[in-house]
Amino acid sequence: MTTPTKLRPAPVIDETARLLTEHYVFPETAEQLAGLLRRRLTEGAYDVDDAEGLARLVTADLQSVNGDRHLRLKHHADPVTPKQGAATQASMRREFDTSLGGVPRVELLGGGVAVVELGPMLFPLEWAAEPLSAALTLASRARALIVDLRANRGGDPDTVAFVCGYLLDERTHLNTMYWRGGERGEQSWSLPHVPGACFGGSKPLYVLSSNGTFSAAEELAYDLQQLGRAVVVGERTRGGAHPCDGWTVHPHLEVTVPVGRAVNPVSGTNWEGTGVQPDIPCAAADSLDHAHTLALARLAG
Secondary structure: OOOOOOOOHHHHHHHHHHHHHHHOOOHHHHHHHHHHHHHHHHHOOOOOOOHHHHHHHHHHHHOOOOOOOOOEEEEOOOOOOOOOOHHHHHHHHHHHHOOOOOOOEEEEOHHHEEEEEOOOOEOOHHHHHHHHHHHHHHHOOOOEEEEEOOOOOOEOHHHHHHHHHOOOOOOOEEEEEEEOOOOOEEEEEOOOOOOOOOOOOOOOEEEEEOOOOOOHHHHHHHHHHHOOOOEEEEOOOOOOOOOEEEEEEEOOEEEEEEOEEEEOOOOOOOOOOOOOOOOEEOOHHHHHHHHHHHHHHHHHO
16 A cells, blocks of 8 residues: 555646536536535645545535535545546456455355345446356245345446346336436346346345445345335435546546436436335344345245
């Protein structure tokens, strides 16, 4: 790990404000935030000499207007390249390599109930398709399935659609993303065919959530819940529904800016700010036992 880097805040703030005004999905809010950052800079609020401290201060201000948790100035201990998205991708790759490809747990509980933990992220599909397929194919023989998203911080919407392909019986409209610059919508559908065996759309399915479950992991829980396919057990999730891109603005700093908004075809809205509300609220630490009990009761009935 490198020593915190001293820096001049002004260039970082200027570039962050520019990226906001050019890319944030809500242009009026972008102008408001850019003005806030420049005013705070003039007031001396960002007079710190290390990148980590600046990241904390700026992130708090970025999220102070509309609470968008995807708006961040992220600190990276190791220097990152200036290529767009490179900082986040490098960090994700390290986690992918140390988490069995994003499937750290597959277990058979009593009564034929399987648990598949997905975390710490839903990694890009070109990386994650093989481990996800192996885990979900193995779990396909279970009588009931629990998908554990309690420690999942988000990831790739394409990976959400891939996972849903194992949990539904037919190709299904999951979500639509609307991008800044027009009303162009990009629909997300579950795949009509996936490698390996499917758990399918009829056996009992439970999703575990926590107050740390975020972003694409929330989409997975929300999509399945809105379709009536899964029962969500646990805590209300963090509430981040906006897909974002990342830009390096300093060797140790990356600004992430939401560039779209999600609209669910069933609810007509999303989980931004509100989180996914569990069907069965309980402490996250108790949710696995609770879901297992629910599954056994349903199978017995």
